[in-house]
Amino acid sequence: MVIINPGNPCGSVFTYEHLSKIANTAKKLGIFVIADEVYGHLTFGNTPFVPMGAFGQIVPVLTLGSISKRWMVPGWRLGWMVICDSNGVLKETKIVESIESFLNISTDPATFIQGAIPSIIENTKDDFFNKIVDLLRKTSSICYDKIKEIDCITCPHKPDGSMFVMVKINLGYLEDIADCIDFSCKLAKEESVITMPGRALGLENWLRITFAIDPASLEIGLDRMKSFCERHAKVM
Template identity: 20%
Template sequence: MSLPPLKTRERLSEVRYEIRGELARRARELEAQGRKQIKLNIGNPGAFGFRAPEHLQRAIADHIANTDPYTHQQGLPAAREAIAAFHKRRGTPNASPERVFVGNGVSELIDLSLRALLNPGDEVLLPSPDYPLWSAATILNDGRPVYYRCQPENGFLPDPDEIEQLISSRTRAIVLINPNNPTGAAYPRELIERIVAIAARHKLLLMCDEIYDSILYDGAQFTPVAPIAGDLPCLSFGGLSKVHRACGWRVGWAVLSGDPVASGDFHHAMDLLGALRLCANVPGQFAIEAALNGEDTITPLCEPGGRLYEARRAVIESVEASRHLELVAPAGALYAFPAVVGAAAQGFDDHKFALELLETEDVLVVPGSSFNVPYRNHFRVTLLPQPAEVREVFQRIERVLDRYAERGAQVETQRAAVA
């Protein structure tokens, strides 16, 4: 007797996460055939030889005997105290350990916070391009993503006037990803002030993904949102994954700032949802205090001569030398978001390009449309490989785009002949 297919949740059909999707599965199949892949799809420092700082590793090792029990659902008290103190130094209003939530990475806390906030049909304003987990978590918590454009011709910065025009009676929150993934844009203070004023006028929660807050290049500045937001409810996300190169430890946090009375119900909802999942990974939490109070190990990587800086330089120079690419140079984070232009862009489809690049050149990138943009001529790469490998990747990309340009020229010739 054959059984009927097991049905899944219908809304999953609306969810996209190509960062670990079909192309990544095809890359694993090619690896099984013995082909060596250069994978630029995931911001995963440990996969490229980066290590979490030794003083963080020691902090876990020194406390490993204390990691067997569950801890409080919001996190270890000492870890929450360290996070609150870090945010107080930044000027975050009402930052206290009681308003800190530690999670299994920021990803879990994004999901929990949207679950605490949204009723069916509620809307969340998201940047386009966005990190697609934000869209997915909004959809899976029965909300509706509404996108404000961050256009390349504007340095991938949003237009506050457009943000305000998109607000409806169902809007509950504005999401800011700063520095941005996938574009690397860093938001200036004046822009943040205007967005905060919009949130205040419409009584919206600000949700600020600041996981890349210390990864900055060429003098770019990071401006945290919470100190500007003042009494306005604001949820600021950070963690160990990127700045401290400890993705696998799954340690993230969210700090709820602003007027405690106004956000009291939301705080209780977050606490309840945190309790239902018992607690976050305990061993990794012992590294939080060391991370926030110890040596700065990320800035040297982002300065001239540092590995991330030189990988970024390799991307910028490779794009400048290309006949087919343009780039808004990333000011922060771990990614670049080049655009395909000219003859190679004729009939260009980012997913087909990414698949051809993988099949013919053994390079895995993420199609730009995966980040919820309407155009299909961008792709994302990470800045994590060695600079020489980055240059090799772009030589391979150029070979594929040369073929695209040749095909585009042939199409134009045929059209001209018909005309």
């Protein structure tokens, strides 16, 4: 069972109770849990982040982490895996051995990234991470509030983590927009604002918006999106 917590693209953060149910369900089914927690340090809502490894006594957990998200260095594809398995199931079934064997034959990250890691980990101060979380807390609120001003777009849930949010397009409000891809293409051409069509993520007529940007630029971009929607609105 694979879970992504905090979630991309919705910015959701699972509660302790929800994660406990996941662990017990996986135990009942006789499977282990792969927990993608690359956004684990980027939470800013009311729900605190709980690592899935806390349930390692119930079910084996393989946790994935990444330097590119916490340190905000997109493209630095270097991460880690942590096994939380109090009962030794993954070791007994040689899953750990298989993972280690695969790592020995896989392509390594770029050497300059490997060389930078010790210094980055040792010398990054807590205020660096605090500033990132404070910024995302502020911009997530801006994004959520500004989207509420756009009639044809709905944000069903204010993000509690990560740096993205999914919003729903109501095509019934728009005159000449066929789908989410058409919306994104025309928005980029007319307003120089880039969004990801939901179809790329399996959600037809949704958009993924990132709020990992300085507040002023985010407000400008969302104002442009509002102008775009008003310009393409159906005449009622």
